[in-house]
Amino acid sequence: MSKPVAIITGAASGMGLALTRHLVSKGWRVAMADIDSENGSRLSSELGADTIFQQTDVSNYAEQARLFSRAFTWGGNRLDFLAANAGIDDKQSLYEINEALDADGIPKEMNLKTIRVDLDAVIQGIWLFKHYARKNNTPGGKIVITSSAAGIYSMATNPLYTSAKHGLVGLVRACGPQFSEENITVNCICPSFVPTGLCPPHVLHKFPKEHITPMSTVLKAFDTFIGDNTMTGQTVELSLGHLYFRKQPEWANESQKWLGEESGEFWKEAYESLATTEGNL
Ligand SMILES: NC(=O)c1ccc[n+]([C@@H]2O[C@H](COP(=O)([O-])OP(=O)(O)OC[C@H]3O[C@@H](n4cnc5c(N)ncnc54)[C@H](O)[C@@H]3O)[C@@H](O)[C@H]2O)c1
Known part of the structure; x- marks a missing residue:
């Protein structure tokens, strides 16, 4: 039987790299994707023939599409798992005081790259994954998205990051149960502080050790979702050595509960026309 195949984005550093090493050690083949080609190529060479590296800016749809196409072919027409992690x-x-102005004195457009990488690109990743997962010998597969504790709480210093990571939690809750019809699970992990390349290096050494979540907790969370065929739409918060499964808030009243749980048919009918109007918007 051929080895299971994964795509991991952000695989040249931190959690993506740790997960790559972990899966390879367990007999997986991993298509490593990262914008950082120097480290990505070097690490893939070190890890050997069960990996390939594809330089990919996940916020560029054409690049991400090439990644999926190559990974599926390389994997022997097989794609089992996506870690949408970059x-x-x-x-x-957002709080900038001296924002740059155009010739008319109007603030220039804000840089929303964070949303494109952390949220938009993950949606495109799911979009691509389902296409290939349907072509597997046994159709289906698993997706784990890296959100953040900032997807549950807020991080005042990073309001865009907070928005994107909250968005991922909502995304998983909305589409996870739907995709179970196609044997695809979609879940997300919400780590607290893990020392990786994400944290500005000049402050990394100052971070209080008692508040550090170790990489072993991150891998435990990935293993939990990879090893389960039924869990979908789930959000798990990671802190220190622990996994905390997070439910969406309680319904405020019976009306909200009806809207959330029983109005599905109404909305299905309302949006049935979407398939035909898409592209016109
Ligand atoms: N480190 C933490 O404390 C922490 C906590 C919660 C969530 N996260 C999330 O974990 C994920 C992994 O981050 P990390 O902590 O391992 O950081 P990291 O910086 O070590 O790794 C992130 C990797 O993503 C790559 N990347 C950045 N932009 C990219 C793009 N456009 N296309 C492809 N690759 C790109 C980087 O080159 C890097 O190799 C991120 O989604 C991050 O938001 C991190």
């Missing part, structure tokens, strides 16, 4: 923090401060 992420960046805010690249411009």
Whole structure:
């Protein structure tokens, strides 16, 4: 039987790299994707023939599409797992005081790259994954998205990151149960602080050790979702050595409960026309 095949984005550093090493050690083949080609190529060479590296800016759809196509072929027409993991923090401060102005004195457009990488690209990743997962010998597969504790709480210093990571939690809750019809599970992990390349290096050494979540907790969370065929739409918060499964908030009243749980047919009918109107918007 051929080895299971994974795509991991952000695989040249931090959690993506740790997960790559972990899966390879367990007999997987991993297509490593990262914008950082120097480290990505070097690490893939070190890890050997069960990996390939594809330089990919996940926020560029054509690049991400090439990654999926190559990985599926390389994997022997097989794709079992996607870790949509690449992420960046805010690249411009929403609170900026001296924002640049155009010739008319109007603030220039804010840099929303964080949303494109952390949220938009993950949606495109799911979009691509389902296409290939349907072609597997046994159709289906698993997706784990790296959100953040900032997807549950808020991080005032990084409002764009907070928005994107909250968005991922909503995304998983909305589409996870739907995709179970296609034997695809979609879940997300919400790590607290893990020392990786994401944290500005000049402050990394100052971070209080008692608040550090070890990489072993991250791998435990990935293993939990990879090893289960039924869990979908789930969010798990990771802190220190622990996994905390997070439910969506309680319904405020019976009306909200009806809207959330029983109005599905109404919305299905309302949006049935979407398939035909898509592209016109
Ligand atoms: N480190 C933490 O404390 C922490 C906590 C919660 C969530 N996260 C999330 O974990 C994920 C992994 O981050 P990490 O902590 O391992 O950081 P990291 O910086 O070590 O790794 C992220 C990797 O993503 C790559 N990357 C960045 N932009 C990319 C793009 N456009 N296309 C492809 N690759 C790109 C980087 O080159 C890097 O190799 C991110 O989504 C991050 O938001 C991190």
